[in-house]
Amino acid sequence: MYPSELKYDREHEWVRVEGDEAVIGISHFAQDQLGEVVYVDLPSAGDSVAAGETFGEIESVKSVSELYSPINGEVVAVNDALSDTPETVNEDPYGEGWMIRVKMADPSQVDDMISAEEYEAFVNEEA
Amino acid sequence: MEAYAVDSVRGSRMSSDLLHTPLYEEHLALGARMVPFAGYAMPVQYGGIIEEHAAVRSSAGVFDVCHMAQIRVFGFGAREFLQGVLTNDIDRISEVGAAQYTLLCDEDGGIIDDLIVYHTGDLEYMIVANAANRSTDLEWLLERRAAVTVTDGTPATELIEIVDESDRTGLIAVQGPKALAVIAELAGEGFEPPARFHLAEALLDRIPVLLARTGYTGEDGVEIVCHASHAAAIWRALLSFPEITPCGLGARDVLRLEMGYHLYGSDMDRGVDPISAGLGWVVAMDKGHFVGRDAIERVRIRGADRRLAGLVVSDGMARPGYPVLHGGSEVGKVASGTYSPVLATGIATAYLPAELAQPGTEVEVEVRRRKVRAEVVRPPFVERTSLS
Numbered sequence: 040m041y042p043s044e045l046k047y048d049r050e051h052e053w054v055r056v057e058g059d060e061a062v063i064g065i066s067h068f069a070q071d072q073l074g075e076v077v078y079v080d081l082p083s084a085g086d087s088v089a090a091g092e093t094f095g096e097i098e099s100v101k102s103v104s105e106l107y108s109p110i111n112g113e114v115v116a117v118n119d120a121l122s123d124t125p126e127t128v129n130e131d132p133y134g135e136g137w138m139i140r141v142k143m144a145d146p147s148q149v150d151d152m153i154s155a156e157e158y159e160a161f162v163n164e165e166a
Numbered sequence: 167m168e169a170y171a172v173d174s175v176r177g178s179r180m181s182s183d184l185l186h187t188p189l190y191e192e193h194l195a196l197g198a199r200m201v202p203f204a205g206y207a208m209p210v211q212y213g214g215i216i217e218e219h220a221a222v223r224s225s226a227g228v229f230d231v232c233h234m235a236q237i238r239v240f241g242f243g244a245r246e247f248l249q250g251v252l253t254n255d256i257d258r259i260s261e262v263g264a265a266q267y268t269l270l271c272d273e274d275g276g277i278i279d280d281l282i283v284y285h286t287g288d289l290e291y292m293i294v295a296n297a298a299n300r301s302t303d304l305e306w307l308l309e310r311r312a313a314v315t316v317t318d319g320t321p322a323t324e325l326i327e328i329v330d331e332s333d334r335t336g337l338i339a340v341q342g343p344k345a346l347a348v349i350a351e352l353a354g355e356g357f358e359p360p361a362r363f364h365l366a367e368a369l370l371d372r373i374p375v376l377l378a379r380t381g382y383t384g385e386d387g388v389e390i391v392c393h394a395s396h397a398a399a400i401w402r403a404l405l406s407f408p409e410i411t412p413c414g415l416g417a418r419d420v421l422r423l424e425m426g427y428h429l430y431g432s433d434m435d436r437g438v439d440p441i442s443a444g445l446g447w448v449v450a451m452d453k454g455h456f457v458g459r460d461a462i463e464r465v466r467i468r469g470a471d472r473r474l475a476g477l478v479v480s481d482g483m484a485r486p487g488y489p490v491l492h493g494g495s496e497v498g499k500v501a502s503g504t505y506s507p508v509l510a511t512g513i514a515t516a517y518l519p520a521e522l523a524q525p526g527t528e529v530e531v532e533v534r535r536r537k538v539r540a541e542v543v544r545p546p547f548v549e550r551t552s553l554s
Contacts, residue, residue, distance in 0.1 A: 074211060074214050074215060074216075074416075075214045075215060075216040075217070077216075077483070077505045078482060078483065078505075080482075096534070098482075098483055098505075099215075100215040100216065100416060100420060100483075100504060100505050101210065101211075101215065101416055103483070103485070103534075126216075
């Protein structure tokens with residue numbers, strides 16, 4: 040449920056580092072809590088994101104949540120397919136349900152994120 | 167990711183003083199997500215709102231509505247008494263077994279509750295009311311009874327019984343194009359379903375029930391009235407059919423809003439009259455005096471200042487409380503709002519100035535940081551169902 044090669048934050052985002060870029064999405068726990076996703080509002084390529092600040096929104100029928108970036112950087116790619124098939128976030132949160140790809144300004148920020156094990160302990164407490 | 171406080175779906179802390187319906191343990195066993203609603207712990211969803219909605223539109227769903235109130239009114243003069251307190255014309259359900267949607271209004275025309283009244287027998291009626299309004303409705307009816315006489319001047323208190331049967335009564339809704347076929351199988355040979363907006367006695371799996379051909383989803387189906395002690399057995403019997411999916415309050419809200427059905431507390435309350443709420447069709451102005459008639463008549467002649475309008479939202483979801491804008495200024499707030507899986511867009515209601523509440527008017531809804539286009543339409547939002 041929480042792949043060990045990813046890093047997580049306590050706002051339920053995950054990050055996968057690929058070179059100097061980071062792919063960002065939301066965790067299995069987050070998609071399950073939201074229920075079926077019906078809208079995903081994401082930034083555009085070229086926008087900048089900053090650690091702790093919102094980069095978008097995600098909505099299910101019953102709730103709406105802000106998406107927080109765990110890192111600073113510039114958006115280099117956006118998963119535009121989610122505007123037509125937002126339910127992909129539920130079906131494949133770590134794969135096809137990714138949200139944005141960011142060129143990291145400070146890769147050391149990823150070191151401050153928590154491991155899969157720590158994240159799982161965190162959500163077990165929150166649940 | 168951080169959730170706004172839209173609805174306490176996530177991490178809902180269930181306070182221990184919440185009431186339980188007779189189906190509470192069934193919901194827990196099915197893994198439902200429970201939320202507080204009208205003082206009860208109720209299932210908001212089981213598998214998911216979208217899939218539960220799809221089950222009702224294409225097959226059948228079952229809903230726990232045991233929290234709703236049942237008030238029996240019976241005795242000589244019961245008909246005359248109800249005619250004087252309800253807005254609709256009760257003589258239209260003079261046939262035993264017939265039912266009608268109606269309103270309870272105060273002297274100012276303010277809506278106390280919306281109800282279905284069933285003509286359950288000679289001199290007998292059963293009112294099904296919103297759970298949150300149970301004590302308000304009951305007290306109102308008892309006060310009115312104390313204040314009126316019937317026909318020849320006999321005090322109504324001497325003639326009419328008003329009994330709150332909510333605690334011992336279960337209510338389970340089965341809705342969807344396949345609902346009647348399942349009910350027929352449970353009822354056995356020779357079963358004839360009651361006509362639309364009628365009810366009849368039946369045996370389901372040998373359990374005595376009242377079957378009402380009514381609902382809140384826009385699909386064909388029934389609402390099963392039973393003794394509370396039988397609710398769980400009926401629930402399980404229904405769920406033994408693969409056609410039937412358990413559905414929570416989340417799906418129920420989407421289904422009813424797609425049909426433009428009003429929700430008390432969101433689409434109307436004590437501060438709103440039936441004309442402004444778009445419920446003039448359940449007010450029988452020609453039936454003689456009833457509580458609220460004069461006030462409602464004044465609104466009808468003068469015309470409502472504000473009216474409840476339907477909105478189709480172009481991109482995004484308009485949630486309750488979001489501002490509605492016209493020409494850049496706020497003209498109202500969203501009353502009910504959700505996502506329609508059938509239309510694949512947001513749908514909503516809002517009280518707007520009467521001149522803007524006309525189909526075709528373009529408005530905007532402020533969806534958090536964005537302004538989103540919306541068009542005023544006349545509900546239902548969804549036209550084709552198993553009832554149409």
